[in-house]
Amino acid sequence: GAGVSQSPSNKVTEKGKDVELRCDPISGHTALYWYRQSLGQGLEFLIYFQGNSAPDKSGLPSDRFSAERTGGSVSTLTIQRTQQEDSAVYLCASSSGGAPETQYFGPGTRLLVL
């Protein structure tokens, strides 16, 4: 079946603009994660959705970052008033929520803030 998809694959924006990044998880997967990966660095956890539970937002770096998941499927990560330090690859992953949780990653969105 189809894997995790993300759009856009690349995004160039100007400092101060808002951006929206989209993630379509694997069908039937109840858990969805957003990560950020800066060049040469590991994955930084941002936010986690599990079913209808309240999301774990503990990784969001500032109040400029928000995410929602509509209908338990598609998720959108929004970054308001982008800054140059927001430039990174934003990765989405989904899992079935079973134990152990194995995550399947999308191809990522490469964000460049000029």
Next chain:
Amino acid sequence: QKEVEQNSGPLSVPEGAIASLNCTYSDRGSQSFFWYRQYSGKSPELIMFIYSNGDKEDGRFTAQLNKASQYVSLLIRDSQPSDSATYLCAVTDSSASKIIFGSGTRLSIRP
């Protein structure tokens, strides 16, 4: 102290040798442990997971877990140039609600 620590490398190993990648974690309540491989410019892909003490083998890969020492490792036997990548160690937190990643070890297999 970082929650999941890995040596950043690069780790250089001759083709055909055994590559040994190590990871330590700080949360004693962690239950599940993962190794991901990430090629340059690509997304991480799961290689193995382990959640019981001891060894788990899958083909050329062996994951080793020692919860008492809070240590997990990945052995790659008969290393191939195609194994050259960054290897990410990941650990669930004690609530099992999220997975914490290490910063990765860059492995280079020299022909």
